[in-house]
Amino acid sequence: MKYLEYKGYTGSIEYSPEDNLMFGKVLGIRGLISYEGETGKQLEDDFKSAVDEYLTICKQEGNTPEKPFKGSFNVRISASLHQKAALKAMEEKMSLNNLVAEAIRSHLSREEELA
Numbered sequence: 001m002k003y004l005e006y007k008g009y010t011g012s013i014e015y016s017p018e019d020n021l022m023f024g025k026v027l028g029i030r031g032l033i034s035y036e037g038e039t040g041k042q043l044e045d046d047f048k049s050a051v052d053e054y055l056t057i058c059k060q061e062g063n064t065p066e067k068p069f070k071g072s073f074n075v076r077i078s079a080s081l082h083q084k085a086a087l088k089a090m091e092e093k094m095s096l097n098n099l100v101a102e103a104i105r106s107h108l109s110r111e112e113e114l115a
Helices: 040-061 079-091 096-114
Strands: 003-006 009-012 014-016 021-027 034-037
Touching: 003 040, 009 040, 021 040, 034 040, 079 096
Parallel strands: none
Antiparallel strands: 003 009, 009 021, 014 021, 021 034
């Protein structure tokens, strides 16, 4: 397991040999939600508690919780790569967005095949 998942939130898993402690943080949001544990079970329990606490605090304060990985992001590429991709998308009769999504999907599936 590379990540923890709970209520739509993804958490990292790291280890500190100096502290003999596992720790992590929720990924994909601006705020800092961190957790720790001496065992995998403790880490997972603290992760879930941290997410639940974050959602409770947001509700109490009338704030909308941040949603990680909303499905949109900006990509900065060279003008020539942008042009090539846009022309390829037109040739394929698809949007540039769909071309980029398919390229990412393809890259990730190749990576999973190698794992």
